[in-house]
Amino acid sequence: MQILKKYPLLILFAAFLIITSIADMFVSRREFSEMENRYLEQRPKFSFAQLWRNEYTPKYEKYVNDQFIGRDGWITLKSVSESALGKIENNGIVYGKEHHMFEYYRTTDERRIELNTGFINKFIGQYGEKTPITVSIIPNSYEILDDLMPAGLENIDQQAVIAKVYSELDSRAKTLDLEPVMRRAVAEAKKNNPQSFPGTESQIYYRTDHHWTTLGAYHAYRAFIQSRGLQAVELGALEPLAYYVDGFYGSYYSKCKLFSAVPDTIEVYDIPFDSITIDGEEKSTLHDLSKWTVRDKHAGFLWGNNGLTVIKSENNLNHAEGETSRVLLIKDSYGNPFAPFLTYSYDEVWVIDLRSLPQKMSELMEENSFDDVLILYNFMNYASDTNVAFMTY
Template sequence: MKKLVKYPLLVLFAAFLIVCSIADMLISRREFSEMENRYLAQRPKFTVKSLVSNQYTLDYEKYINDQFVGRDHWITLKSVSESVLGKIENNGIVYGKEHHMFEKYRTTDERGIKANTGYLNEFLSGYEGNVTFALIPNSYQVLKDLVPRGLVNIDQQSYINQIYSRLEGENLTKLDMFPAMEQAVADAKKDNPSGFGENGQQAYYRTDHHWTTYGAYYGYANYVRSLGMEPIELDLLQGYKRQQEGFYGSYYSKAKLFSTLPDTIDYYEIPVESVTIEGEEKPELYDKEQWGKRDKYAAFLYGNHGVTVIKTKNNQYSQPGEVSRVLVVKDSYANCFVPFLTYNFDEVFVVDLRSLPMKMSELLGQYEFDDILIMYNFMNYASDTNIAKIKY
């Protein structure tokens, strides 16, 4: 004991390991982390084959890391200590001005971009109807004034221009989303100089990779005007406007910055005739159970599903005896965008190729569409391996 007293740090460290090991054996295992917004690794099943291949060891290490006692508190402590040291990034997320977070995106998947653009050209060559293609720039490209110095991400505008130049189709409209998003940012700052606040608006979330409902409205207005229609005035929807506070998005889930200010989600309880997702009737446009969870954005259209059909009587351009339809092929950015389209079409079909339960050709064989809107955010377009399904 006298010898041990000479090494107090060693004793404390050993005691720490023992206490943590005992506590680790007593605590219940969590399946999901609200703080990180992801499912946690569970105890792997032991087999001789997995042990020999070293897969069991790797899986068990992930399990220990995810289930370590007090994990959320250790993550917070790490965030505090790094902030004290002046670190402005964590896990690929950089801290910008006015509490905005941005993703480090210094390289992109050029092979993926080339392949996906090729798939779209194959689709366009075999489809005779009207198609609109829109790539949405991510937040760092539009909110340049808020990006910290030294963050040199790729120029999305240059890449988008290249992609547009490679697409061919007689009935194709290439929709430039930059002016709309820049206008959304400018208009938001008219109400609030910083572009956010209790009553202010913002085009992109501070803590998440998506555009906001406000930003999506500007994208919607840009789209329907390209079709020769006018958007529903946002002021006319104020009676349907609702808010959900305390939203911590995907960027926060990666960075875990302890001083993060949460976002507020705006949404509109627009009345519709019916919402059908994968053949199942839903009572409304939003999954309200998600408002009480960390991933609140998943409330829009109940998340990402193969085929969603919305029927409405809101259409400002409705013609007796005729049914106008639009098909939106999309990623999650469109989930807060789609409800606005009910004011310009009688039926809105929404397809997420990641979960599409049929071939695109089968869907197009069943219905005629006034327009097909293919809309992705740039980062997802570059990396999505499901866009190939559009050509079948």
């Protein structure tokens, strides 16, 4: 008792370690964390060789950290305590107004931007004479929702960088500036729904994720189609096809684990189609419906980031008898909710994700003809993606 009175914190801490260690022995190991949206470290296989090279101990430490009993609860407790202290940033995510989260983005890779612009120029030089090419870089949420950002953050001026990229592109390509489009869309959404919280059906960017919403993607689609002199489907015509997926905690939440985060609602349109093939395999649905019930719900759009997706339909409002119009969309994950809208303006929609393209771009361009090519990337991905180089192969 004297020792307990003299060193209470030390005794309690030792007891805590013993109890949690014993309890940890009887808890089953998890492979995936729904809260963090990632696979957890599993027990590494022991070998004296790895131990000698100091490879085993770091792996085992990661394993213990990931599999610690009650990990989700400890993460929540950390978030609660930090909020109580007034902290507005965690793990690169900043907490804004109306429950919005934003990227803390004060530096960018200028060299990568320069390289990617060069790769696109090479693509334009190869194919821009016979095929109209449009390049569009999507502003990420903090650039557009700046009124919801904490004061004095001093993030990178996305629009200035985007304008510089556009000025350096081969003149044979057209550019589509989405900054004013997104700002008008946000203003329109606020007008239609003055109480923007929760307002999930009128948001242009998600609160807890880095993507634009389906509505944001629609506004960009309409701007692109109008720039090509074609007819776009009206939003009102799509409303009967809409359904909603609740409980979406996106990539920003997965980084910061804010305990008071308000989940997003994903809007999906059940757009009709004749066929959809992904890397040669035919699918029966436009989206992966099984993803609507798991944590990474956004991965359900268009079955995720696959190499080559081809959608054929009879939706085309611009269809000419006896002709088949095709559009090629070269995109990142922002393009997944965007692509289905294109079925209303082209007979065939070809979608490429360079991260997993199953063939050379040169082969695809030689074997097929396209009425339009749209290169669509979000700003932060454009500034970091090393796969744009595959556009030139």
